[in-house]
Amino acid sequence: xxxxDVKVENLVKKFGNKIAVNNVSFEVNKGDxxxxxxxxxCGKTTTLRMISGxxxxxxxxxxxxxxxxxxxxxxxxxxxxxxxxxxxxxxxTVYENIAFGxxxxxxxxxxxxxxxxxMLEVIxxxxxxxxxxxxxxxxxxxxxxxxxxxxxxxxVLLLDEPLGALDLKLREHMKIELKKIQAKIGTTFIxxxxxxxxxxxxxxxxxxxNEGKIQQIGTPDExxxxxxxxxxxxxxxxxxxxxxKAVELTGDEVVVEVNGCKLVGRRGKGVSAGSTVNLFIRxxxxxxxxxxxxxxxxxxxxxGTVKSVIFEGQITRYEVETDRGLILNVSVPNISxxxxxxxxxxxxxxxxxxxxxxxxxxxIQAGVLE
Amino acid sequence: xxxxxxxxxxxxxxxNLTLFILLLPGLLWILMLxxxxxxxxxxxxxxxxxxxxxxxxxxxxxxxxxTNLLYIKIFLKTLGVAILITFVSFLVxxxxxxxxxxxxxxxxxxxxFILVIIPFWVSELIRTFSWMIxxxxxxxxxxxxxxxxxxxxxxxxxxxxxxxxxGLVYNYLLFMILPIYSTLEGMDNxxxxxxxxxGANRFNVMRRIVIPYSLPGxxxxxxxVFMLSVGTYIAPTLLGGTKEIxxxxxxxxxxxxxxxWRLGSxxxxxxxxxTLLFIFLVIKIAGLKLTDVIEEE
Numbered sequence: 288x289x290x291x292d293v294k295v296e297n298l299v300k301k302f303g304n305k306i307a308v309n310n311v312s313f314e315v316n317k318g319d320x321x322x323x324x325x326x327x328x329c330g331k332t333t334t335l336r337m338i339s340g341x342x343x344x345x346x347x348x349x350x351x352x353x354x355x356x357x358x359x360x361x362x363x364x365x366x367x368x369x370x371x372x373x374x375x376x377x378x379x380t381v382y383e384n385i386a387f388g389x390x391x392x393x394x395x396x397x398x399x400x401x402x403x404x405x406m407l408e409v410i411x412x413x414x415x416x417x418x419x420x421x422x423x424x425x426x427x428x429x430x431x432x433x434x435x436x437x438x439x440x441x442x443v444l445l446l447d448e449p450l451g452a453l454d455l456k457l458r459e460h461m462k463i464e465l466k467k468i469q470a471k472i473g474t475t476f477i478x479x480x481x482x483x484x485x486x487x488x489x490x491x492x493x494x495x496x497n498e499g500k501i502q503q504i505g506t507p508d509e510x511x512x513x514x515x516x517x518x519x520x521x522x523x524x525x526x527x528x529x530x531x532k533a534v535e536l537t538g539d540e541v542v543v544e545v546n547g548c549k550l551v552g553r554r555g556k557g558v559s560a561g562s563t564v565n566l567f568i569r570x571x572x573x574x575x576x577x578x579x580x581x582x583x584x585x586x587x588x589x590x591g592t593v594k595s596v597i598f599e600g601q602i603t604r605y606e607v608e609t610d611r612g613l614i615l616n617v618s619v620p621n622i623s624x625x626x627x628x629x630x631x632x633x634x635x636x637x638x639x640x641x642x643x644x645x646x647x648x649x650x651i652q653a654g655v656l657e
Numbered sequence: 658x659x660x661x662x663x664x665x666x667x668x669x670x671x672x673n674l675t676l677f678i679l680l681l682p683g684l685l686w687i688l689m690l691x692x693x694x695x696x697x698x699x700x701x702x703x704x705x706x707x708x709x710x711x712x713x714x715x716x717x718x719x720x721x722x723x724t725n726l727l728y729i730k731i732f733l734k735t736l737g738v739a740i741l742i743t744f745v746s747f748l749v750x751x752x753x754x755x756x757x758x759x760x761x762x763x764x765x766x767x768x769x770f771i772l773v774i775i776p777f778w779v780s781e782l783i784r785t786f787s788w789m790i791x792x793x794x795x796x797x798x799x800x801x802x803x804x805x806x807x808x809x810x811x812x813x814x815x816x817x818x819x820x821x822x823x824g825l826v827y828n829y830l831l832f833m834i835l836p837i838y839s840t841l842e843g844m845d846n847x848x849x850x851x852x853x854x855x856g857a858n859r860f861n862v863m864r865r866i867v868i869p870y871s872l873p874g875x876x877x878x879x880x881x882v883f884m885l886s887v888g889t890y891i892a893p894t895l896l897g898g899t900k901e902i903x904x905x906x907x908x909x910x911x912x913x914x915x916x917x918w919r920l921g922s923x924x925x926x927x928x929x930x931x932t933l934l935f936i937f938l939v940i941k942i943a944g945l946k947l948t949d950v951i952e953e954e
Contacts, residue, residue, distance in 0.1 A: 295910060339854060341850055341853075357716075360853075361850070361854050362854070363745075363855045363856075364852045366854075367854055367855065368851070370847045371847075372847055374845060374848050374850065374851035375848035376848060376851075376866060376870075378869045378870055378872070379869075387852070387855050387865070388855035388856050391855060391856035391857045391858055391861060434853070435855065436854075439855065439856070474879070493805045529795045621898075
C-alpha cells in the first residue's frame with residue numbers, strides 16, 4: 288500500500304457566480320507523476336493554486352503529506368511550484384535563484400552551497416552558478432526553475448504547464464528530461480497541462496478535467512483504451528466519432544445503427560437501449576483493405592473512397608469517405624510499401640468489435656451543478 | 658555611382674534637411690539659452706575678481722570655496738538634507754507606487770494617479786506657499802492641535818530643515834513615484850508568488866524580490882529628486898527661512914547681492930560637479946550601470 292502525498296476532497300472554488308472547480312477529489316501517491324489534463328479554463332490551474340495555497344477553496348479540503356492545509360499560507364506549505372512563465376528572479380544569478388528557498392529557511396551557507404551545487408549536477412548545469420538568468424536558453428531556464436523548487440525537497444512538486452512556452456523540439460526534449468529528473472529524485476509531481484501528448488508520455492496517472500469537474504482518473508492506457516465518457520474519448524488521443532442509435536444491447540456489446548448500417552462496439556457506462564450514442568474508434572484500430580481484398584467479416588465493414596493521403600514516414604494517414612457519407616480517419620503503420628493506398632481509390636474499412644467503444648453523448652452544459 | 662543611388666542620396670539629403678529644419682528651433686533654444694550662458698559662466702568662473710583688474714585665468718574662485726569652512730558647511734548641509742529628502746521621498750513613494758502598480762484594480766489605479774498628478778498642475782511656488790499655510794504658527798496643524806487642547810503653544814514647524822524636507826518631498830513626489838511605478842509595472846506578479854512559494858514571508862518578498870527588482874527605478878527616481886532638491890531655490894528660501902541657508906541661496910547671494918558673478922559661477926559649477934560625482938559614486942555602490950538607471954525613463 289503506497290503512501291498518499293496529496294489528498295483533495297470535494298474541492299470547490301467559485302469566482303463570483305462562476306464555478307471554476309466543481310467538487311474535485313483525488314489522491315496522489317508518493318512518487319507519482321500525476322497529471323491534470325484539460326482544455327484551458329477547465330479549472331486545472333485553479334486546483335493547483337489551491338494546493339499551493341495561492342487560492343483559498345470555497346469549500347472542500349486539501350491534505351499535503353497527511354497534514355490538513357486549511358489556513359496554511361503558501362510560504363509554509365511543503366509544496367513547491369514551477370510557474371507557467373517560470374518566474375525566475377532576473378536580478379539574481381542561477382546560484383542565487385536556487386539558493387533562495389534554502390536561505391529563506393535559514394540554512395547555513397555551507398549547507399546551501401552543497402545543496403545548490405548538487406542540484407546543478409542533477410539538472411546537468413554544472414558550472415552555471417554565476418550566470419545571469421538572461422544568459423540562459425529556454426531549456427536551461429526550465430531546468431533552473433525545476434531545480435529551484437526541488438532543492439527544498441518538497442513533499443510534492445507542482446508544475447503549471449512549464450513547457451508551454453518552449454518550441455516544439457525543446458518541448459519534446461524536456462518531456463524526457465522531466466521524467467528522468469523525476470525518476471532520479473523520486474519526488475511526487477503534480478503536472479498541469481492541456482497537451483494530452485505530454486500527459487500520456489510523462490505521467491503514470493492522469494486526471495482529465497473539463498468545466499471544473501474530473502472526468503476520469505486513470506493510467507494513460509486506461510484513459511486511452513477505456514475512456515469513461517465522450518469527453519475523454521475525444522480529448523485523449525485521436526478518435527473517430529460516429530453518432531448513432533443504440534438498438535441492441537448484448538452482454539458487453541452494443542449494436543449501433545448509423546444511417547441504416549449496423550456497427551458493433553464495447554458497451555460503455557450509461558448506454559441504454561434506444562438512446563442516442565457515440566461510437567468511438569481510433570484511427571490506428573481501423574484496418575484498411577484494397578478493393579480486391581474484401582475482408583470476410585460482415586459487421587463493422589465499410590466500403591469507401593480515399594479522400595486524402597498524408598505520408599508521415601512511420602505511418603500514413605488516410606481520410607476515407609464511406610459510401611454512406613461518413614468521414615473516417617485511418618492511420619496505418621507503413622510496414623511495407625505495398626500496402627500504400629492511392630488517393631481516390633476504393634477501399635474497405637473494418638475493425639474488431641472490442642476496439643470500438645460506445646458512450647453516451649456529452650451532456651449539454653456539463654459544468655452546471657447537478 | 659548609378660543614377661539610382663544618386664536619386665536615393667538626393668532623397669536621403671532631402672529627408673535629412675527636413676529633419677534638420679524641424680529640429681532647428683529646439684537646437685537654437687538649447688544653444689542660446691543653455692549652452693552659451695553655461696559656457697560663458699564656466700569661463701567666468703576662472704577669471705579674477707573684477708576688483709583686482711587682472712587678466713588671465715585663475716583657480717582663485719574655486720579655492721575660495723574649498724578654503725572657506727562656512728561654505729563647505731552649507732554645502733554639506735545641503736547635501737545631507739537633500740539625501741534625507743530623497744530617502745523620505747522613497748519611503749513615501751514606494752508604497753504608493755507599489756499600490757498603484759500591483760495592488761489597486763486598474764480603475765482605482767487611474768484615480769490615484771490623477772490624485773497624485775493634479776497638485777502638479779499648480780506651480781511650485783504656490784505649492785510651497787500652501788505648505789507655509791499648513792505648517793505656520795497659526796497654520797492648519799497648530800490650530801488643530803490647539804483646538805483639541807493638545808498644545809497650548811504652537812509648535813515651530815516652519816523655517817527649519819523639517820519644513821524644507823516636507824515641502825521638497827511633496828514637490829518632487831511625482832519624480833519618485835513614476836520611475837518606481839514603471840519598473841514595478843513591468844514586474845511579473847508570479848515573481849512575488851514564486852518567492853512566497855519558496856518560503857519567503859511578506860517582508861522577505863519585499864526585501865529580496867520587489868525592491869531589488871525595482872532598484873533601477875528607485876535609483877532613477879532618487880537621482881532626480883536629489884538633483885532637483887540640491888538645485889532648487891524657492892522652497893528652501895521660503896520654508897527654510899533665514900536660519901537654514903541652502904547652497905543655491907549662497908549662489909544667488911553671490912550673483913545678485915554681492916554682485917560677484919565669478920565667484921557665483923565657480924560655486925555653481927562646484928555644486929554641479931560635486932553632486933554629479935556623488936551620484937556616480939552611489940550608482941557604483943548600488944552595483945548598477947548608468948544606462949540601467951537612464952533606461953528607466
